[in-house]
Amino acid sequence: xxxxxxxxxxxxxxxxxxxxxxxxxxxxxxxxxxxxxxxxxxxxxxxxxxxxxxxxxxxxxxxxxxxxxxxxxxxxxxxxxxxxxxxxxxxxxxxxxxxxxxxxxxxxxxxxxxxxxxxxxxxxxxxxxxxxxxxxxxxxxxxxxxxxxxxxxxxxxxxxxxxxxxxxxxxxxxxxxxxxxxxxxxxxxxxxxxxxxxxxxxxxxxxxxxxxxxxxxxxxxxxxxxxxxxxxxxxxxxxxxxxxxxxxxxxxxxxxxxxxxxxxxxxxxxxxxxxxxxxxxxxxxxxxxxxxxxxxxxxxxxxxxxxxxxxxxxxxxxxxxxxxxxxxxxxxxxxxxxxxxxxxxxxxxxxxxxxxxxxxxxxxxxxxxxxxxxxxxxxxxxxxxxxxxxxxxxxxxxxxxxxxxxxxxxxxxxxxxxxxxxxxxxxxxxxxxxxxxxxxxxxxxxxxxxxxxxxxxxxxxxxxxxxxxxxxxxxxxxxxxxxxxxxxxxxxxxxxxxxxxxxxxxxxxxxxxxxxxxxxxxxxxxxxxxxxxxxxxxxxxxxxxxxxxxxxxxxxxxxxxxxxxxxxxxxxxxxxxxxxxxxxxxxxxxxxxxxx
Amino acid sequence: xxxxxxxxxxxxxxxxxxxxxxxxxxxxxxxxxxxxxxxxxxxxxxxxxxxxxxxxxxxxxxxxxxxxxxxxxxxxxxxxxxxxxxxxxxxxxxxxxxxxxxxxxxxxxxxxxxxxxxxxxx
Numbered sequence: 193x194x195x196x197x198x199x200x201x202x203x204x205x206x207x208x209x210x211x212x213x214x215x216x217x218x219x220x221x222x223x224x225x226x227x228x229x230x231x232x233x234x235x236x237x238x239x240x241x242x243x244x245x246x247x248x249x250x251x252x253x254x255x256x257x258x259x260x261x262x263x264x265x266x267x268x269x270x271x272x273x274x275x276x277x278x279x280x281x282x283x284x285x286x287x288x289x290x291x292x293x294x295x296x297x298x299x300x301x302x303x304x305x306x307x308x309x310x311x312x313x314x315x316x317x318x319x320x321x322x323x324x325x326x327x328x329x330x331x332x333x334x335x336x337x338x339x340x341x342x343x344x345x346x347x348x349x350x351x352x353x354x355x356x357x358x359x360x361x362x363x364x365x366x367x368x369x370x371x372x373x374x375x376x377x378x379x380x381x382x383x384x385x386x387x388x389x390x391x392x393x394x395x396x397x398x399x400x401x402x403x404x405x406x407x408x409x410x411x412x413x414x415x416x417x418x419x420x421x422x423x424x425x426x427x428x429x430x431x432x433x434x435x436x437x438x439x440x441x442x443x444x445x446x447x448x449x450x451x452x453x454x455x456x457x458x459x460x461x462x463x464x465x466x467x468x469x470x471x472x473x474x475x476x477x478x479x480x481x482x483x484x485x486x487x488x489x490x491x492x493x494x495x496x497x498x499x500x501x502x503x504x505x506x507x508x509x510x511x512x513x514x515x516x517x518x519x520x521x522x523x524x525x526x527x528x529x530x531x532x533x534x535x536x537x538x539x540x541x542x543x544x545x546x547x548x549x550x551x552x553x554x555x556x557x558x559x560x561x562x563x564x565x566x567x568x569x570x571x572x573x574x575x576x577x578x579x580x581x582x583x584x585x586x587x588x589x590x591x592x593x594x595x596x597x598x599x600x601x602x603x604x605x606x607x608x609x610x611x612x613x614x615x616x617x618x619x620x621x622x623x624x625x626x627x628x629x630x631x632x633x634x635x636x637x638x639x640x641x642x643x644x645x646x647x648x649x650x651x652x653x654x655x656x657x658x659x660x661x662x663x664x665x666x667x668x669x670x671x672x673x674x675x676x677x678x679x680x681x682x683x684x685x686x687x688x689x690x691x692x693x694x695x696x697x698x699x700x701x702x703x704x705x706x707x708x709x710x711x712x713x714x715x716x717x718x719x720x721x722x723x724x725x726x727x728x729x730x731x732x733x734x735x736x737x738x739x740x741x742x743x744x745x746x747x748x749x750x751x752x753x754x755x756x757x758x759x760x761x762x763x764x765x766x767x768x769x770x771x772x773x774x775x776x777x778x779x780x781x782x783x784x785x786x787x788x
Numbered sequence: 789x790x791x792x793x794x795x796x797x798x799x800x801x802x803x804x805x806x807x808x809x810x811x812x813x814x815x816x817x818x819x820x821x822x823x824x825x826x827x828x829x830x831x832x833x834x835x836x837x838x839x840x841x842x843x844x845x846x847x848x849x850x851x852x853x854x855x856x857x858x859x860x861x862x863x864x865x866x867x868x869x870x871x872x873x874x875x876x877x878x879x880x881x882x883x884x885x886x887x888x889x890x891x892x893x894x895x896x897x898x899x900x901x902x903x904x905x906x907x908x909x910x
Contacts (some may be wrong), residue, residue, distance in 0.1 A: 231838075324802055327802035331795055449789035450789050454790075456791060456792060457790040457791055
């Protein structure tokens with residue numbers, strides 16, 4: 193049955209959390225009440241990217257995009273749009289009065305500047321229906337590879353495309369495949385790193401939730417290229433929706449014979465299994481990940497030997513990130529030249545970023561390499577809330593660093609970010625404004641690595657702990673002369689001495705904030721002052737008597753009863769009782785409270 | 789999956805299903821589905837359009853609804869919008885007339901003059 197209308201509704205984790213399943217249930221209910229349930233098809237999709245405006249719903253054939261849809265809006269949408277054909281303008285995203293609703297998004301910068309390669313199917317197809325993936329040329333790249341190309345031709349095509357690993361380090365993917373293909377062994381493995389662990393990053397989750405088949409197809413292509421018949425996807429158990437959709441996808445692909453024996457009637461056989469990670473950050477490191485797949489405690493080991501030589505169960509193995517795989521089918525279908533035409537000289541293609549922090553359009557964006565940070569934050573991201581000033585953007589998670597305002601116009605690519613003392617990382621991009629304390633940010637990331645250090649090597653286990661202790665001292669106003677230098681010495685030693693990538697990069701957040709915001713560290717240590725007004729130990733709240741009208745609002749709001757006074761006379765804060773929560777400052781209507 | 793032909797067959801079948809989501813340069817048939825239209829039998833007209841297009845495997849035409857067009861005495865009404873924005877208004881339709889419009893106007897590009905509002909208002 194062909195339906196006259198399709199309702200696409202986002203079922204990414206973000207929109208599920210803001211009630212998209214409830215909206216779908218209500219849709220079913222109201223469609224049935226109007227007797228049109230057979231004419232209208234409800235399609236659940238992956239992430240549209242604009243999580244800030246979720247849940248997002250698109251109704252075809254009109255192409256009307258509704259945002260912030262709540263279960264209470266469903267009745268109106270069904271009665272107006274689906275029964276009477278009238279667009280519900282108040283819910284439209286973008287230009288609410290556009291003549292043609294399909295064009296209401298034309299002036300929405302968030303979408304206009306993006307180029308979707310890895311996310312091409314997210315939000316367009318139903319991830320739980322293999323047919324919709326096939327309709328959008330799914331598995332055509334695998335068919336082409338196994339029936340028309342030799343394994344070496346596949347590797348050459350990937351090499352020529354210039355694709356580099358999207359997990360963070362940026363190693364050339366084709367080269368990695370070449371190393372594994374060269375090894376002579378009766379068993380090789382293809383692994384997928386879906387152990388996305390950086391705070392604030394959700395690119396891989398969104399690909400797995402929105403387009404799981406693309407990862408399976410690319411892994412099969414990789415298997416053909418290096419001579420492997422078995423793949424493993426290592427995904428964290430904290431991604432239940434992604435895991436569920438992967439399972440469905442694997443079952444469907446097996447049923448169609450796109451995974452299994454003699455794919456497309458050739459001698460090539462390949463299958464994929466899922467391995468769940470318990471959520472340890474270190475398991476995103478390649479050797480630890482493989483150790484964990486083997487069923488042992490996820491701890492890293494020294495390299496070489498590299499996984500391409502001795503990986504999973506000591507067999508030659510390639511490990512690529514989810515987003516890297518999502519690019520592979522498109523490279524084979526559209527050609528290496530097409531892919532290499534996007535991006536900068538040394539960084540080809542696009543990159544997906546999960547944009548969060550102090551930014552208006554929190555969400556998932558895919559941009560060509562070479563786009564500037566300014567475009568991402570202001571044109572796509574919609575700028576910083578409440579008109580505050582941009583201070584820095586954090587990329588690369590706990591292994592990366594900060595990019596300050598003076599480098600806003602640097603084109604984003606692997607090498608430029610390294611030169612700025614940060615890194616591409618997997619794609620988390622956290623925006624910070626004038627109210628963020630950089631010492632506090634560095635402490636946050638260090639705390640994360642202290643928690644997540646596996647403890648195998650002393651530089652990481654003890655070194656990061658010591659660094660964190662110094663940072664804690666500094667933010668508590670107990671910093672001593674020489675602390676900053678001690679941080680630097682420790683950082684260098686850890687970088688040189690740690691066993692794996694986690695430890696070697698753990699000091700980066702400190703080093704990069706020191707590089708651009710040393711004055712903030714010095715203010716904390718020498719003047720016992722937090723310029724951004726974040727570190728509570730160094731703050732004191734007080735009431736400016738000239739501005740206070742004596743309305744008593746702050747006294748009523750104060751949770752510890754630290755404010756007292758007489759009506760219509762200036763109030764006072766008892767600093768001994770004050771817990772510095774800031775409630776008084778937020779509630780004062782006359783801006784009579786200051787923190788110093 | 790033993791051959792590329794099998795994959796292509798699935799692709800064709802699935803494309804038909806999701807082609808509704810590509811709304812560029814398409815011919816649109818818009819059926820008036822306000823109270824007046826529904827009372828006059830617009831629902832059957834719309835179903836006939838959908839079924840006939842489906843039967844003939846036509847994917848680049850969408851069927852949608854609109855409210856009262858304002859000439860209730862002529863209901864059921866349907867408007868055919870060409871990709872270039874040109875519009876033909878058909879009136880007093882029934883399922884049989886809808887099927888003829890698909891055959892003559894959509895397939896053969898010959899508007900069915902006798903069903904148009906222009907022919908009736910002369």
